[in-house]
Amino acid sequence: MARLTIDRAVKRFGAFPALDEVSIDVEDGEFLAVLGPSGCGKTTLLRQIAGFDKLDGGEIRIGERLVSSAEQHVPPEHRKLGIVFQSYALWPHMSVAQNVAYGLTVAGVRDPERARRVAAALDLVGLNGFAERRPGLLSGGQRQRVALARCLVTEPSLVLLDEPLANLDVHLRASMEEEFARFHERTGTTMVYITHDQAEAMALADRIAVMDRGRLLQLATPSVLYREPADVTVAGFIGDGMVLPVMVLSPPQGGRCKVNVLGIEAVVRCRPDQTITNQAKLCLRARDISLTSAEHAGFQATVERLSYQGGHFRLEARVASAPDMLLHLDAAEPALAQPGDAIAIAIHDGWVIPEAIITRQAA
Amino acid sequence: MSLADTATLRTRAEEMGLLWGLVGLVALLSLLPIGRLLIEGLAPGGQLSTTALGKVLASPATWTATTNSLVTAIAGTLLAVLIGGTVALLATLTDIRARNAFTFCFVLPLMIAPQVTALAWLQLFGPSSTLLKLIGMAPPLGSRNPLYSREGIILLLGLQYAPLVFLTLRAGLRALPKELIEAGLAAGASPLTVVRTVVLPLMTPPLVAGIALCFVSCLGNFGIPAFLGIPGNFLVLPTLIYQRLAGLGPGVLSEVAILSLLIGVIAMAGILLQDFMMRRRDFRITTTSSATRPLELGRWRTTVEILLWTFAILVLALPFLGLLSTSLIPAFGVPLNAATATLGNYAYVLLEHAASKRAFINSFLMSSGAAILIVLICVPLGYFIVWKKSRLLRLLNLAAELPYAMPGVVLAIAAILLFLKPLPLFGVSLYNTVWIIVFAYLARFLVLGLRPVVSGYLQIDRTLEEAAQVAGASLPRRLITIIFPLVAPAAVAGALLIFLTAFNELTVSALLWSSGAETLGVVVFSFEQGGDSTYASALATITVLVTVGLMLLTTLFAQRLPQGVLPWRD
Numbered sequence: 001m002a003r004l005t006i007d008r009a010v011k012r013f014g015a016f017p018a019l020d021e022v023s024i025d026v027e028d029g030e031f032l033a034v035l036g037p038s039g040c041g042k043t044t045l046l047r048q049i050a051g052f053d054k055l056d057g058g059e060i061r062i063g064e065r066l067v068s069s070a071e072q073h074v075p076p077e078h079r080k081l082g083i084v085f086q087s088y089a090l091w092p093h094m095s096v097a098q099n100v101a102y103g104l105t106v107a108g109v110r111d112p113e114r115a116r117r118v119a120a121a122l123d124l125v126g127l128n129g130f131a132e133r134r135p136g137l138l139s140g141g142q143r144q145r146v147a148l149a150r151c152l153v154t155e156p157s158l159v160l161l162d163e164p165l166a167n168l169d170v171h172l173r174a175s176m177e178e179e180f181a182r183f184h185e186r187t188g189t190t191m192v193y194i195t196h197d198q199a200e201a202m203a204l205a206d207r208i209a210v211m212d213r214g215r216l217l218q219l220a221t222p223s224v225l226y227r228e229p230a231d232v233t234v235a236g237f238i239g240d241g242m243v244l245p246v247m248v249l250s251p252p253q254g255g256r257c258k259v260n261v262l263g264i265e266a267v268v269r270c271r272p273d274q275t276i277t278n279q280a281k282l283c284l285r286a287r288d289i290s291l292t293s294a295e296h297a298g299f300q301a302t303v304e305r306l307s308y309q310g311g312h313f314r315l316e317a318r319v320a321s322a323p324d325m326l327l328h329l330d331a332a333e334p335a336l337a338q339p340g341d342a343i344a345i346a347i348h349d350g351w352v353i354p355e356a357i358i359t360r361q362a363a
Numbered sequence: 364m365s366l367a368d369t370a371t372l373r374t375r376a377e378e379m380g381l382l383w384g385l386v387g388l389v390a391l392l393s394l395l396p397i398g399r400l401l402i403e404g405l406a407p408g409g410q411l412s413t414t415a416l417g418k419v420l421a422s423p424a425t426w427t428a429t430t431n432s433l434v435t436a437i438a439g440t441l442l443a444v445l446i447g448g449t450v451a452l453l454a455t456l457t458d459i460r461a462r463n464a465f466t467f468c469f470v471l472p473l474m475i476a477p478q479v480t481a482l483a484w485l486q487l488f489g490p491s492s493t494l495l496k497l498i499g500m501a502p503p504l505g506s507r508n509p510l511y512s513r514e515g516i517i518l519l520l521g522l523q524y525a526p527l528v529f530l531t532l533r534a535g536l537r538a539l540p541k542e543l544i545e546a547g548l549a550a551g552a553s554p555l556t557v558v559r560t561v562v563l564p565l566m567t568p569p570l571v572a573g574i575a576l577c578f579v580s581c582l583g584n585f586g587i588p589a590f591l592g593i594p595g596n597f598l599v600l601p602t603l604i605y606q607r608l609a610g611l612g613p614g615v616l617s618e619v620a621i622l623s624l625l626i627g628v629i630a631m632a633g634i635l636l637q638d639f640m641m642r643r644r645d646f647r648i649t650t651t652s653s654a655t656r657p658l659e660l661g662r663w664r665t666t667v668e669i670l671l672w673t674f675a676i677l678v679l680a681l682p683f684l685g686l687l688s689t690s691l692i693p694a695f696g697v698p699l700n701a702a703t704a705t706l707g708n709y710a711y712v713l714l715e716h717a718a719s720k721r722a723f724i725n726s727f728l729m730s731s732g733a734a735i736l737i738v739l740i741c742v743p744l745g746y747f748i749v750w751k752k753s754r755l756l757r758l759l760n761l762a763a764e765l766p767y768a769m770p771g772v773v774l775a776i777a778a779i780l781l782f783l784k785p786l787p788l789f790g791v792s793l794y795n796t797v798w799i800i801v802f803a804y805l806a807r808f809l810v811l812g813l814r815p816v817v818s819g820y821l822q823i824d825r826t827l828e829e830a831a832q833v834a835g836a837s838l839p840r841r842l843i844t845i846i847f848p849l850v851a852p853a854a855v856a857g858a859l860l861i862f863l864t865a866f867n868e869l870t871v872s873a874l875l876w877s878s879g880a881e882t883l884g885v886v887v888f889s890f891e892q893g894g895d896s897t898y899a900s901a902l903a904t905i906t907v908l909v910t911v912g913l914m915l916l917t918t919l920f921a922q923r924l925p926q927g928v929l930p931w932r933d
Contacts, residue, residue, distance in 0.1 A: 052829060076832040078370045083833045089826035093848040102844075103834035154834070 002063040002157035002190055003028050004049065009068075010057030011044055011214075018044040020214040021058065029188045033205035035198055037237070041214040042194045046160050049192065050083055051076040062158055081158040082151035086166050088143045090135035096122070096146050097131035103154040121149040125179070141172040148179070152187065161193045165200060177203055198238055202226070210234050226285075228269070228351055235283035235353055242327055246282035248274060248352060261347060262299045263321055268350035281353040286314070288349040289329045291336060298344035301327065303337045317343060378838050385744050386755060392806040393762040396777035397627070403780055404620035415617040428603040429625065435516050435588065435599060436581035442521025443577045447528030448570065450671065452558060454529075455536040456544075458657040459668050466533075467914070468675045473526035473860075474910045475682075476867035476884060478586030479903045480523055482891070483682035484510055485590060486689055486900075493688040494681075496698045511595045516588050520581045522678050527580065527860075528573040534815065534856055535569030536562070538822050544658075554658045567640070572818045575637040576811070579630045579767055585870045600626050601870075604773060616776060623773035627765050634764050683907065690900035708901035712886075718878075719886045719902060723909075725797060726883040730865035733804035734858040737812040742847055742854055744813060749820035750828070763813060766806040771870025778803045778875060795877040803871045808864060812857035819853025867906055 004026040011019040018041050026032045034042045047053045048068060049060060060068035062081070067074040090099050097118050104114045122128050125145035135143055144164060151159060161180070165173045181204055184191055195201050201208050202222040210217045210225065210233075218230040229235035232243050248270070250258040257270045261282055268282060292298040300320035307314045312330045315337065319325040327345065337343050406412065419425055453459065454466055472480065486492050488508055495501035509515065539562065547557035563570075585601045592602055604619050660667055689695070691704045712719045747753040748760050766774050782793040782802070793799045831845045847854070869884030876885045883906050890899035 050829075050833060052832075074371050075374050076829070077374060077835050077837060079833075080835070081833060083830065085826045085830060087824055087826050089824065089830040091827060091830075091845060091849075102831065102836070106831075106835045106840065150830075150834075 003061075004032075004158055004190060004192065005061040006045070006049070006058070007060070008058035009045070009048060009055060009060060011041075011048060011053065012056050017214045019048065022211070022214070022216045023058075024209050024216065024219060026190055026192065029190055031184050031191045031193065031204060031206045033193045033195060033201035033208045034211060035195060035201045035208050036211035037196055039213075040211040042196075042211050043162065044214075045211070046083075046162055046192070046194050049158075050081065050160055051079050079158075080154075080156055081160060082154065082156035084144070084147045084151050084159070084161045084164045086163040088135075088147045088167075090143055090146055090150075092134070092136055094135075095131065096127065096133050096135060096138070099135060099146055100150045100153050103150065107154060117153055121153040124152070124183075125149045140168050141176065144168060144176060145179070148183070152183065152189075155187070156189065158190045158192070161191065163195055164193075165195075165197070173200070180204060210237065212237075228271075229283050229353060232281055232353060235281075235351075239285055240328075242284040243353070244282045244284060244325065246280045246352065247278040248276050248280050251276060257352065259350075259352065261350075262319060262325075264297075264299050264347070266347040266350065268347070268352060270352035271354045274352055274354065283351045283353050284327070284347070285349075286329045289327065289345050289347050291315075291329070291331060292344050292346035298346040301343055301345050303339050303341045303343055305339060306331075306337075317345065319345075374837060381743055381838065382747055382751075382753065382756075385740070385747060386759060388740060389744065389756070389759040389763055389809070392802075392809055393759065393766055396774060396781060396806055397762070397765050399780045400620045400623060400773070400777045403617050404624055416621055419618050419621045424598070424603060425622065425625070428598045428600045428622075429629075431513070431592075431597060432582060432599040432601075432626070433629065435513065435520060436578055438517040439520030439524065439581040440574060440577045442517060443524040443581075444528050444570075444574055446521060446674075447525035447530075447573070447577075448532055450525070450674075451529045451532040451536065452562070453667060453671060455533050456558065456562070456658050457660050457664075457667065459660070459664060459671065461668075465671055465675060468679055469529060470526045471679055471911065471914075472522060472682075473524075473530075474863040474867065474914075475907055476586060476869055476887075476903075477519075477523055477584050478590060478869055478884075479686070479867065479887070479907075480682060481519060481587045481590035482899070482903070483686045484519060486685035487682055492685065493692060493699050494685050497688060497700075510591050512591070513597055515591045516597070516599075519587045519591065520584060523584070523587065524577045524580050527577050528570075530856065530860070531569045531573035531576065531815065531818065532566060534853065535566050535818070535822070539565060568818050568821050571637050571640055572814050575634055576814055578633045579764060579810075582626060582630055582633075583767065583771070585771060601773075608776075616780070619773065619776060623776075626773075630764060631761060634761055638761075683904075686900050686904055686907070689896060690904045692897060695894070695896045708897045709905065712890075712898055712902045712905065716886075716898075718881045718889075719883075721879065722881040722883045722886045725881060726866055729797060729801055729804060729882070730862045730868075733801060733808060733865055734812070734861040736805060737809055737861055738816075738854045738858045740809065741812040741816040741857065742850055743842055745816040745820045745850065746842065746846060749817055750825055760813065760817075764810050767808065767810040771803075771807065771868070771873075774803055774807050775871050775874035778806075778871075795880070797880040800872050800875050800880060800882065803875060804865050804868075807871060808861045811860045811864060812854070815853040815857040815860070816850055819850040823849050863910065866910060 004024075006022060006024040006026075009019050009022045010017070020041075022041070022045060024032070034045060036042045044053070048055055049062075051067060051074060054073050055068040055070060057070050059066060062079060065074075066072055067079055091102070094102070100121055101114055101118045104117060109117070118131070119128065122131060125148055127142060127145050127149065130138070130142065130146075135146060138146065144167075147164070164180070165176055168176060177200060180191075180193075183189075184204075193201070193204060198208075205222060207219060207221050208225050209219045212233050218225060218234045220228075220230075225234065226239050229238060229241065235241040235243050244261055247260040248257055249260055249265070252270050252272055252274045255269055255272065256267050257274055258265060258267055259280075259282065260266075274280075301317035302320065303315060303317050304326065305316040309330075312332055314328055315331040316326055316328045319327060320342075329345070331337070404415065450469060454462055454469070459465070475483070485508060487494060488502075488510055492501050510519070543561055543565065544557055547561045548554065552560065583601060585605065588597070588599045588602045589605065592598060593606075598606065600622055604622050607615055607619055607622070688699050690708055691706070692699050693703060693705050693707065697703050714720075744756065744760075747756045778799050779794065782799050785792040793802065827849060828841055828845055831841045836844065867884055868882065869888050872882040872885050873888060876882060883902070887899050887902050887906070890896070890902060
């Protein structure tokens with residue numbers, strides 16, 4: 001187990017800032033997910049931690065050891081970490097057992113100790129009958145398990161996972177997700193998990209770092225990330241959030257304040273230091289709003305589209321007073337409205353996005 | 364902390380040591396001879412002078428030969444790409460039968476030395492053709508052999524180097540995942556459309572590599588234009604150099620050096636063009652799937668098979684029969700029949716002639732030694748060029764092309780200039796030993812090994828190496844346990860090309876051999892020069908048979924080799 005400290009890491013490709021002063025502190029034994037759309041810098045970050053590229057500024061420490069800075073660079077082979085690659089990166093000329101044994105051989109571990117540990121690792125991922133197979137003959141899920149066994153056999157204190165489930169089908173993803181969670185629980189290894197899939201990140205991680213265009217937007221637990229997004233981008237990216245302009249009318253009281261949104265008043269969650277302003281943004285989830293029959297409790301909208309989600313409908317509606325605003329909410333079965341119908345929408349909850357406030361310590 | 368730092372320092376030292384070792388080695392093999400030539404061209408005998416330069420550049424013969432070189436090299440390359448490319452696509456992607464046998468036959472002409480090819484083809488058509496006499500179709504004496512022409516040179520260059528394009532393209536096609544073709548077919552494209560829109564674009568790296576290799580080979584070829592061009596006074600740069608050397612006037616070495624530098628410039632232009640094209644796009648393919656399923660030719664299969672085999676017989680069997688028939692007659696010009704046929708020529712070259720017996724051993728040891736050494740150099744070299752993107756080595760990569768782009772005689776002259784005097788620190792002279800030939804082979808054929816290796820690296824997913832790095836493996840260990848096995852197919856293909864090219868090579872050793880250090884090419888050439896065409900043909904026939912025998916022998920071990928290591932086997 002090891003702490004991983006990334007302090008104001010900067011990496012540029014030409015003039016393009018791939019990492020822009022990113023700081024993340026990963027605790028011993030923590031499972032951290034780095035989440036973001038492709039091109040957000042998450043893979044660049046992983047390559048910096050692994051040591052494949054050199055840092056332009058800032059520092060990366062594994063435990064107490066400085067491994068990367070603009071002046072110092074410990075090569076990957078001396079960082080003692082494990083990586084599971086998206087492409088699995090299994091060596092096609094070696095058997096499954098040889099693939100897994102490689103790190104031990106390099107470290108000078110000899111048989112029978114080596115054979116015992118390889119067998120144990122394969123046993124752990126449920127591949128004990130596959131030792132002599134060639135990786136080319138395995139299925140995607142089996143290859144991923146081999147990659148995992150290969151990574152963990154040397155008991156690295158830090159494991160990096162680069163979109164490990166991206167090449168698997170949905171059914172396998174669920175079971176591999178479980179596998180990763182079980183692993184983390186059993187070994188207590190510090191894990192950094194790169195993904196663009198928020199469901200994966202939410203399900204697995206202790207904390208999630210959301211990145212966009214080389215910057216760290218928010219670092220928080222999945223629940224905080226979902227309930228209290230730090231900025232508009234995170235609000236829109238996580239949980240399909242809707243962002244609306246809002247006027248804050250009252251100072252916060254018990255974590256809530258009165259706001260005016262789309263012409264109606266509502267009481268929503270906010271930070272304790274939220275100031276009164278008419279320039280704020282509100283994050284709404286589908287479950288925060290619902291259809292209402294009471295005329296004055298809601299604002300007017302027109303149903304645009306209904307799609308069945310199994311058990312309920314997703315209803316998309318255009319706001320009458322702001323025609324460029326499309327809201328979506330969950331509507332029970334059977335559907336109460338059809339496309340074209342005029343409806344009223346009530347707001348039960350929401351989150352005032354604390355745009356201007358520094359949120360790095362939000363975790 | 365301090366422990367980690369020493370490990371980091373050691374790793375850096377290892378990498379830098381390897382890098383600079385390679386830089387030194389490549390510089391020694393490519394820049395040193397070129398540099399020596401340059402000095403000789405600009406400052407003949409150590410005296411700075413432009414007299415020689417002006418003389419060469421003012422001579423119309425220089426520019427006629429340059430034009431001729433360009434025309435024959437470009438046209439020959441086009442022909443080779445047309446033949447080799449078509450055949451590679453048909454023989455690799457479709458369901459033709461007896462694929463191994465066909466591939467084997469198609470690659471064979473590459474192993475026959477160009478001058479032997481030229482000799483064999485001349486025997487086939489000329490008025491004194493033993494074979495045509497045999498069937499009573501020889502043209503009347505005094506009529507002109509149609510191969511003594513520019514078109515004849517282009518034809519034979521194209522035929523000689525078509526297998527080169529075939530081999531590089533085929534190696535690329537074998538790495539093509541079947542899904543890419545199947546996805547195209549599933550999208551409703553016809554097989555021809557898939558080949559045109561999916562396969563060929565992805566085959567750009569091997570195709571471009573093959574074209575570059577072919578172009579420099581045609582440009583530097585000596586044997587074919589020497590046999591077909593000199594009689595009609597159609598001179599290309601290599602034959603012009605040879606003629607100047609034959610004149611042996613004072614200052615001729617400097618003139619020859621300038622002419623060879625001119626060829627170097629042309630080759631560099633071709634190579635830079637290749638480098639430019641490769642940099643424009645990313646052609647990497649992740650090879651996680653099995654090999655391509657053959658496209659079905661349906662009712663066209665038999666037609667295609669007949670066409671392919673007819674072609675193979677025309678370019679392979681007929682010239683070989685020409686050679687064979689000449690080797691069986693007691694004296695040149697005697698018609699071959701049951702009464703005249705004799706094995707006496709074979710007995711002579713195998714049992715009586717001491718130099719020819721020695722030459723077998725020399726050629727074998729020097730060719731295989733050069734092939735192994737070059738592969739050992741090229742695998743780490745390719746690593747730094749492709750993956751570490753070492754700029755220094757990229758430049759040296761270009762430099763490495765020069766000794767191959769130049770005609771062998773020129774490299775030979777450079778080697779003579781370098782090694783005539785005893786080596787500085789050691790006080791021994793390599794001149795008149797086998798080592799000067801080994802040096803020339805290493806310098807000349809380095810690029811033959813490097814091209815396929817670089818092309819191999821371009822198609823390997825680098826995470827395979829990064830996974831080993833993360834596992835804690837040092838660069839030397841990664842090279843041995845991970846990288847070498849991954850590039851082995853490309854490297855062995857390169858080694859094979861080197862061996863086959865060096866085994867019958869003549870142009871380098873013609874000027875470097877000494878008593879006791881004869882090569883097969885030299886002995887064949889000496890026989891031919893002395894008018895002993897029958898001995899020459901017999902020895903050439905034996906070398907062809909030995910090469911074929913070696914190829915067949917390696918196929919016996921094919922099961923033990925990783926897939927795709929032998930270029931002529933599936």
